[in-house]
Amino acid sequence: xxxxxxxxxxxPKLNTGGAERVIINIINHLDRDSFNISLILFNSSGSLMxxxxxDINIYSLNISSVAKGVPNLLLKIYRLKPNIVFSGIGNLNxxxxxxxxxxxxxxxxxxxxxRQASILTLNNRQEKSPKLYEWLYKRVYKNYHKVICQSNYMxxxxxxxxxxxxxxxxxxxxxxxxxxIDLLQKEPLTYPFPKDKIRLISVGQLRFEKRxxxxxxxxxxxxxxxxxxxxxxxxxxxxxxxxxxxxxxxxRVAFLGYKKNPYKYIKNSNILVLTSEYEGxxxxxxxxxxxxxxxxxxxxxxxxxxxxxxxxxGLLVPLKDIxxxxxxxxxxKTDKYSSSNIRDITIKKYSIDLIIKKYEFILKG
Numbered sequence: 001x002x003x004x005x006x007x008x009x010x011x012p013k014l015n016t017g018g019a020e021r022v023i024i025n026i027i028n029h030l031d032r033d034s035f036n037i038s039l040i041l042f043n044s045s046g047s048l049m050x051x052x053x054x055d056i057n058i059y060s061l062n063i064s065s066v067a068k069g070v071p072n073l074l075l076k077i078y079r080l081k082p083n084i085v086f087s088g089i090g091n092l093n094x095x096x097x098x099x100x101x102x103x104x105x106x107x108x109x110x111x112x113x114x115r116q117a118s119i120l121t122l123n124n125r126q127e128k129s130p131k132l133y134e135w136l137y138k139r140v141y142k143n144y145h146k147v148i149c150q151s152n153y154m155x156x157x158x159x160x161x162x163x164x165x166x167x168x169x170x171x172x173x174x175x176x177x178x179x180x181i182d183l184l185q186k187e188p189l190t191y192p193f194p195k196d197k198i199r200l201i202s203v204g205q206l207r208f209e210k211r212x213x214x215x216x217x218x219x220x221x222x223x224x225x226x227x228x229x230x231x232x233x234x235x236x237x238x239x240x241x242x243x244x245x246x247x248x249x250x251x252r253v254a255f256l257g258y259k260k261n262p263y264k265y266i267k268n269s270n271i272l273v274l275t276s277e278y279e280g281x282x283x284x285x286x287x288x289x290x291x292x293x294x295x296x297x298x299x300x301x302x303x304x305x306x307x308x309x310x311x312x313x314g315l316l317v318p319l320k321d322i323x324x325x326x327x328x329x330x331x332x333k334t335d336k337y338s339s340s341n342i343r344d345i346t347i348k349k350y351s352i353d354l355i356i357k358k359y360e361f362i363l364k365g
Contacts, residue, residue, distance in 0.1 A: 006036045007363060008082035010073065012066050012092055014046035016205075016258060018174070018283045019117035021048065023088040025177050028053045029356045034364065040076055042069045047260070070095050078106055084363060087114045090123070093144075094136060100143035113362070114141075115148045119302055121161050122278050137162050146362055148172050150281035151303025170362055173306075174281050175355035176290050178347065185267040185291055192254035193227040200226060200329065201269035201293075203262050203284045204276070206234030211298075213243055214322050215275040220247040221326040228273075229265060233258045267291045270334050276300045277319065281307070289313050289346040292339030296328050313342045 009027055014020050027037055028051075037056055044060035052058065059076060063069035073096075077085060087093045093114040100112050124133045141147065141164060148170045149155040155171045158164045193199060200219070204210050212230065219228050230240075230253065237255065244250045259265065266272065272288035274297035281303035285295045289307075295314035297304050298321075308314040315332065317324040348354075 002034075004034060004036045005083040005363070006038065006080070007084040007086055008077065008080055009037070009039045010077075010085060010087045010092065010096070011039070011041055011089060013041055013043040014048040014052065016047055019089045019115075020046070021051075021283065022117075022174050023115070024048060024051050025175050025352060026356065026359055027056060029175075029177075029352050030363075031356075031360060034360065038080065038082070040073060042066055042073075066092050066095060070099065074099055074103055077110075078103065081107060082110060084111045084113060086363075087112075089115070089117045093147075094133070094141065097140045097143045098136070100140075111145045112143065113146045113148065114144050116150070116154055116158065116280075118280055119154055119157055119278055121157055122301065142168065144168065146170055148359075148362065150174055151306050153302050153306070154280050172355060172358045172362075173350055174283050174286060175352040176283075176286050176346065176350045177352050178290065179352075181263050181287060181290055184261045185263040187261055187264045189264045189268055191265070191268050192229055192256070193252075195268075197227040198225050198271070199269045200228045200271050200273050201231070201266055201288075202228065202273050202275070203231045203266065203288075204274075205232050206230075206236040206240060208236065209277045210234075210236075211275040211277055211320070212236065212240050214298075214320060214325070215273055216240065216243050216247060216249065216253070218273075218275075218322040218325040218329070219253070220249050221322070222329060224252065226252065226329070228253045229269065230255050231257070231259050231262050231265060263287065263291060266293055269293055271296055271329060271332055272314075273325075273329065274298065274300070274304070275325070276304075278302045279304050285314070286346060286350050289342050290350075292343045294332060294334060294337045294342065296325065296332065298325065313337075313345060 039056055040059045042061050042063050061069050061072050087096050124130050127133045146168055152171055155169050159166050244253045266288050272293050272295045278301035285307050288295050298319045299316040308316050315328045317328045
């Protein structure tokens with residue numbers, strides 16, 4: 001019998017976020033006959049902790065700062081001696097890549113894999129020292145054996161702008177945990193608006209790059225048949241609530257904050273709207289489509305155009321064009337879109353079983 005490979009996942013914490021949910025899905029669905037799976041967290045207080053499968057060994061470093069916790073992390077990796085180290089997000093990937101040549105001296109057979117959760121050229125602009133981060137990514141990121149990107153756009157960005165070896169780049173789209181969504185979307189729901197309204201929904205953190213301000217301005221152009229539910233928290237919430245008052249749409253907009261189960265709200269909506277300036281590969285569109293809900297989105301920088309096919313599962317409009325966004329929403333006749341077809345297409349492309357096979361191929365290679 002072939003010996004199992006020990007794969008060690010590393011994350012800062014398991015808080016709300018697309019990257020965290022994807023890593024949990026991968027961990028929970030990998031073949032247990034092929035892998036022993038462990039997880040190191042810098043902090044184990046995240047709100048998604050209860051979603052990790054019970055058979056996973058979890059180690060907490062109890063350190064809030066990723067940068068300060070790297071020495072402890074490297075020591076823990078050395079003691080566990082995994083066959084594969086899989087890092088799953090942002091700056092953590094970069095910090096680890098700096099030390100891979102050193103720890104290879106002690107663990108020469110260990111493979112190092114990272115999952116890139118953002119578009120680097122855009123993400124680095126937000127760092128305190130963007131030039132330093134650009135310099136580091138170009139020089140040390142190639143220490144990984146493989147870097148997995150969510151979208152073709154993200155992969156091209158890594159290759160063209162960071163001199164990353166094409167042969168080390170793998171594009172694997174995000175998976176949908178269909179069984180989990182099936183269960184959660186059936187939970188009882190008190191919807192904030194009457195069902196005879198055309199129900200729009202937005203799900204995501206309330207941050208500048210998500211541009212919910214443009215969503216509200218576009219929504220203000222729609223008549224009283226339309227209502228909007230916004231799920232998510234963030235630094236822009238108070239500002240957005242004030243904007244809704246200024247636009248005199250506050251009675252048609254519900255800010256619900258963070259919801260552990262957004263799927264029951266999505267399922268009971270007619271149209272998902274996404275207004276981000278950029279998105280790596282937005283899970284929320286996949287999840288809405290799986291619920292049979294059509295999506296209208298800005299043609300954001302990144303992987304949105306790789307998901308939405310006009311007239312099939314939604315509509316794309318030019319970035320930041322609120323007039324076009326409002327007109328696209330008005331043009332949507334949900335009875336002309338087949339919920340079952342949208343759902344079936346989504347399953348064929350993004351089901352967890354399909355995506356996990358792609359991960360396992362890389363991990364066994």
